[in-house]
Each structure stands twice: as structure tokens, then as C-alpha cells.
Amino acid sequence: MPTAIAVTSPDLVLPPHDRQTPPAVVQPLDTLENSLTGMHALIEQHGYVISLYPSSVEGAVTQRLHTVRSVLESDRIALLGIDLPPLGIALLAQQLRQLSVCDFSPGVLASAARLLAHYIYAGALLGSVAKLDRVPVSLKSHAKSWVPGAQFAVLANPRPELIRVGQDELPGPEFGTRLLWAAGQPPSDWVTETLAPAWRVQGVATVPLPEESARWWGTSRLVEFAAGLYDVSVLYQLVSSVRREECHWCGLELIGDRCGFCAAPLPPPSAPELPATVVRAASPVRALPRGAT
DSSP states (O other), rough: OOOOOESSSGGOEEEEOSSSSSSEEEOOOHHHHHHHHHHHHHHHHHEEEEEEETTOOOOHHHEEEEEEEEHHSSSSEEEEEEEEEEHHHHHHHHHHHHHHHHOHHHHHHHEEEEEEEEEEEEHHHHETTOOOOOOOOOOHHHTEEEETTTTTEEEESOOOOOBTTTTTTOOOOSSEEEEEEESSSOOOSSSIIIIIHHHSSSSSEEEOOTTTHHHHHHHHSSEEEEEEEEOOHHHHHHHHSSSEETTTTTEEEEEEOOOOOOOBBBOOOOOOOOOOOHHHHHHHOOOOOTTOO
């Protein structure tokens, strides 16, 4: 069985692209007993579990996840707090689900999450930025948000950007992507009629708005969007092109500078050993006092 990709909410599960893409698993977080039972069953069935959760969620959620891993005393659970808006996390989970059927080891798959997140363009169309605190907003933009009818396009990832709709363009990806969008209140056609053509996306799909989105963006008057790679062959090529290392702590494979399962950083490369003659020549020599033998 492929490595299980788990999320903390059902609205973070996107429909699969094809029949080969495994479904995401929603972790039960209602009671500790259910959380333990559910995670134990996943480990027994899949061997390894990669659990994604928004880094913005309440502390009780992260505490429950870490408690489950601690009680089970399992090194086969990767807990990855992702600093992406909710729809971006749903897209990342979908990409990992696609790659889970490939020949990547669990360690490579878990550490690939940070790599793939860099290529996700996640943002939203907002009717107000007055309560937006996760993306830098100038005082001028705050003031303009009180103007009736004002709309702002905000990019949270891969780099923060904020524009006034109708005055500037939101910078987009320079590679082929598929665009997902989820409408809150009020609905808008700006994403499909303006953003999608400007970004030259290769497909557009509508999905339900995650429950966490309104809190993340600071308003319910939003249309959230996320664009990312969708072809599994391109995703595979991206991940497989990165050099693989072995985690010095848990022994799993990894890419990048940190293990996805034990979170141990990759140690810095050791300095090459110098020949003994060079070491002796470079050693400081203390002068002997005059007359000493």
C-alpha cells in the first residue's frame, strides 16, 4: 500500500485527478481514543503516514497530533505544519497523493512537501484587508479597504503580494499550472475571466471553500485560489531531480535540508581532512626561552 496522506479536515480533500490517485485520509480529532485508533489503523495498513495540517490551526489540533505520535511511540508518522492558505494545503495534499503511488520512499515523499509548496501560487480575492494579518499590508491599503466596492488580490505564496484589482496585475507562475478556486461571499468572476487568462493556466476547476479560509484571510468576503503543477510526470521529475540524502537520526531518505519524519536537519558537510604533514606545518609553534634545551 502507498504511504498514507492525511489531513485534519474533510474540506482539505480534493477530488482525485484519475483512478490511480489514492484518496486522502481525514484524521479523527474529536477524541483521543478515536485519534489513536485511526492513526494506528493507518500505520498498520500503509506502513507510514504523512499528516498535513495548516500551521495556523489552533494549538489544540497540533497538541493532539503530537500526543498521538508520542503515545503510539511511532517513528512512522510525519507531522508537517504547512505555512500555506487552506486551499494551498489541499492542493499540496493532492500532489503528494499523486506521488504516493510512485517509487519514492516515505522519507523522500515527506520531505518533498516543502519543495512542492514552493511551486504553489496561493492567494485570494478579498473585499477587505482590514483584518488580514498573515500577509504584509500597508496602511494605505488598509485605508483603501474601507472604500465601498474595493477589491484586493492577495498572493500569500510563494512570495507575498497585494494589489488593488483593476489597477495592477498579480504576478503568476512561469510554468504550466492548473487553477483551483473556491468562492465565499460575494462570488466574483475575476478569477476565471481575468486571473486565469493572465496566468495562462492549463485548466480551471471549482472546489468548495475550506472552513478555515475565512479565519486565515480575515474575512468571509473572499474567493480563494491556488495554482500548481498537476501532471504527475512533471511532479515526479521535479522531486526525482533533487539529490537524496540519508537522515543521520532515523535513517530514512530525504531531499532538502530536513527530515520530514523526525525533523532532524541535515548536518553541514564536514571539512575535508588535511594530510598530517600539512597539519603539522599549520600548527602554531611556541618559541622556547633563550637558553632552554
